[in-house]
Amino acid sequence: MLDITEVVRRSGVPASTLRYYEEKGLILSTGRRGLKRIFAPGILDQLALIALGRAAGFTLDEIGEMFDAGGEPSIDRDALSAKADELDDTIRKLSAMRDGLRHAAKCPAPSHLECGQFRRLMNIASARMRVEKKRGAQEI
Amino acid sequence: MLDITEVVRRSGVPASTLRYYEEKGLILSTGRRGLKRIFAPGILDQLALIALGRAAGFTLDEIGEMFDAGGEPSIDRDALSAKADELDDTIRKLSAMRDGLRHAAKCPAPSHLECGQFRRLMNIASARMRVEKKRGAQEI
DNA sequence: CCTTGACCTCAAGCCAGCTTCAAGTTGCAG
DNA sequence: CTGCAACTTGAAGCTGGCTTGAGGTCAAGG
Numbered sequence: 001m002l003d004i005t006e007v008v009r010r011s012g013v014p015a016s017t018l019r020y021y022e023e024k025g026l027i028l029s030t031g032r033r034g035l036k037r038i039f040a041p042g043i044l045d046q047l048a049l050i051a052l053g054r055a056a057g058f059t060l061d062e063i064g065e066m067f068d069a070g071g072e073p074s075i076d077r078d079a080l081s082a083k084a085d086e087l088d089d090t091i092r093k094l095s096a097m098r099d100g101l102r103h104a105a106k107c108p109a110p111s112h113l114e115c116g117q118f119r120r121l122m123n124i125a126s127a128r129m130r131v132e133k134k135r136g137a138q139e140i
Numbered sequence: 141m142l143d144i145t146e147v148v149r150r151s152g153v154p155a156s157t158l159r160y161y162e163e164k165g166l167i168l169s170t171g172r173r174g175l176k177r178i179f180a181p182g183i184l185d186q187l188a189l190i191a192l193g194r195a196a197g198f199t200l201d202e203i204g205e206m207f208d209a210g211g212e213p214s215i216d217r218d219a220l221s222a223k224a225d226e227l228d229d230t231i232r233k234l235s236a237m238r239d240g241l242r243h244a245a246k247c248p249a250p251s252h253l254e255c256g257q258f259r260r261l262m263n264i265a266s267a268r269m270r271v272e273k274k275r276g277a278q279e280i
Numbered sequence: 281c282c283t284t285g286a287c288c289t290c291a292a293g294c295c296a297g298c299t300t301c302a303a304g305t306t307g308c309a310g
Numbered sequence: 311c312t313g314c315a316a317c318t319t320g321a322a323g324c325t326g327g328c329t330t331g332a333g334g335t336c337a338a339g340g
Contacts, residue, residue, distance in 0.1 A: 143317090144316095144317075145316080145317090155317085159318090159319090174317085174318090175317065175318045175319090176316080176317055176318075177317085177318090
């Protein structure tokens with residue numbers, strides 16, 4: 001059994017965040033010593049899992065749905081696949097962007113506006129903005 | 141010369157956003173007809189460029205510094221390179237994440253917690269969180 | 281037993297990048 | 311000239327994921 005200080009020390013997650021996660025229902029403290037929260041050791045895995053989810057682009061609400069009542073993970077494999085596909089898409093876009101930037105950085109055109117590739121990038125970016133307005137922003 | 145409605149129609153950027161950008165100093169309206177803003181046609185390129193910058197991960201403030209007094213772009217090629225490098229880094233992280241998710245989705249371990257690769261991912265994600273706390277979050 | 285400092289709660293604040301609202305002004309069609 | 315839709319302003323609100331602050335409680339060490 002761990003007190004909050006110990007959880008902070010071992011997970012690197014600030015106490016304020018732990019309280020916030022508990023309030024949101026993402027984690028559970030297993031009891032109190034007086035007012036003070038006590039956590040089961042499993043909390044550390046759970047926090048690592050939350051960190052992973054965040055890094056993968058899940059929202060806290062989505063992550064909350066990945067735990068059963070006991071705090072054990074029960075992650076839908078289809079959801080993982082879907083998120084992987086989403087990441088793939090993001091990666092493709094970012095790669096195109098990176099290549100365009102790389103080109104612009106060494107393009108000899110006096111102004112970037114005179115570079116065909118740069119203009120293509122600009123057009124793609126504004127087209128994407130339009131789409132995201134319509135379809136409720138993805139991410140990135 | 142374009143009125144705001146025309147700019148909205150041709151750029152897809154909402155009027156509220158145009159006013160916000162002007163207030164922020166990112167764009168300039170070239171005059172007024174009565175109270176109403178009038179824009180030079182160049183605004184369309186400028187908005188496309190802003191969209192591109194946003195998509196590449198620049199903040200509005202950073203983008204603001206990319207225009208000279210006349211609204212002409214004057215983009216530091218080094219900044220573009222640096223942003224490209226940053227994107228590369230992001231892409232690498234996302235790729236690792238995607239591969240891990242993909243694996244977890246088809247991993248036969250009864251619980252994800254029992255899968256070595258999944259646990260490695262978890263640990264990477266929580267280690268990254270710690271670092272980002274210390275060094276003031278990048279993006280993604 | 282008393283102090284102390286680590287914990288607690290609840291509410292408010294912060295960030296970026298907008299959007300929305302209420303109330304006021306105006307260009308222009310009829 | 312009138313009416314009204316389209317524009318204007320400034321301020322406030324929103325989203326997500328926290329952090330911060332004020333003020334309160336309590337377990338443990340001296």
